[in-house]
Amino acid sequence: KAGVTQTPRYLIKTRGQQVTLSCSPISGHRSVSWYQQTPGQGLQFLFEYFSETQRNKGNFPGRFSGRQFSNSRSEMNVSTLELGDSALYLCASSSGDRGVEQYFGPGTRLTVT
Amino acid sequence: EDQVTQSPEALRLQEGESSSLNCSYTVSGLRGLFWYRQDPGKGPEFLFTLYSAGEEKEKERLKATLTKKESFLHITAPKPEDSATYLCAVHMYSGGGADGLTFGKGTHLIIQP
Numbered sequence: 001k002a003g004v005t006q007t008p009r010y011l012i013k014t015r016g017q018q019v020t021l022s023c024s025p026i027s028g029h030r031s032v033s034w035y036q037q038t039p040g041q042g043l044q045f046l047f048e049y050f051s052e053t054q055r056n057k058g059n060f061p062g063r064f065s066g067r068q069f070s071n072s073r074s075e076m077n078v079s080t081l082e083l084g085d086s087a088l089y090l091c092a093s094s095s096g097d098r099g100v101e102q103y104f105g106p107g108t109r110l111t112v113t
Numbered sequence: 114e115d116q117v118t119q120s121p122e123a124l125r126l127q128e129g130e131s132s133s134l135n136c137s138y139t140v141s142g143l144r145g146l147f148w149y150r151q152d153p154g155k156g157p158e159f160l161f162t163l164y165s166a167g168e169e170k171e172k173e174r175l176k177a178t179l180t181k182k183e184s185f186l187h188i189t190a191p192k193p194e195d196s197a198t199y200l201c202a203v204h205m206y207s208g209g210g211a212d213g214l215t216f217g218k219g220t221h222l223i224i225q226p
Contacts, residue, residue, distance in 0.1 A: 042219065046213075099145040099164070
């Protein structure tokens with residue numbers, strides 16, 4: 001099976017702009033979760049989508065949003081970018097059952113200047 | 114507050130020198146505890162899932178164990194290719210809070226030849 005794919009792999013944006021990141025989960029997986037990884041805070045949960053519905057959300061401002069399509073692919077959007085949004089954004093897919101392992105993609109490295 | 118703490122933050126070993134990494138957690142209800150390995154610039158790679166105290170899982174030179182308050186990742190006779198950051202994460206029963214994985218900050222492991 002192909003793994004989780006994320007596009008683009010690298011992105012440079014200017015403060016105030018918005019950005020959309022894309023994630024394709026493992027075939028058959030219905031849950032997609034998004035995480036932000038920074039050197040200071042480590043890996044932090046953003047939100048989870050399951051069957052096109054946001055099932056859970058972490059403690060991030062409303063500038064961070066997402067959606068999931070009928071084929072389980074997911075997108076994450078960040079509006080009004082701030083310097084502190086520079087991070088590795090990771091997508092993880094799973095079957096969606098509670099407590100099962102999640103499989104991560106390679107991430108999108110976002111740099112905000 | 115639910116928390117995951119990993120120790121040590123960094124560990125340098127000689128090739129063949131066995132050791133253990135620790136992950137202690139304080140959560141109200143544990144659905145599962147996960148170990149991941151992360152190489153620089155890559156997404157976390159799934160290693161193990163543990164669900165209940167007393168459970169053990171093994172894979173090559175790695176063995177993960179779980180008690181009611183902590184988990185250990187034992188590395189036996191490590192090789193240089195085992196060098197990576199090892200991350201511990203818990204999935205807890207949600208009580209209205211975020212229901213994603215909560216990660217520790219990781220242990221940066223270096224195996225010297």
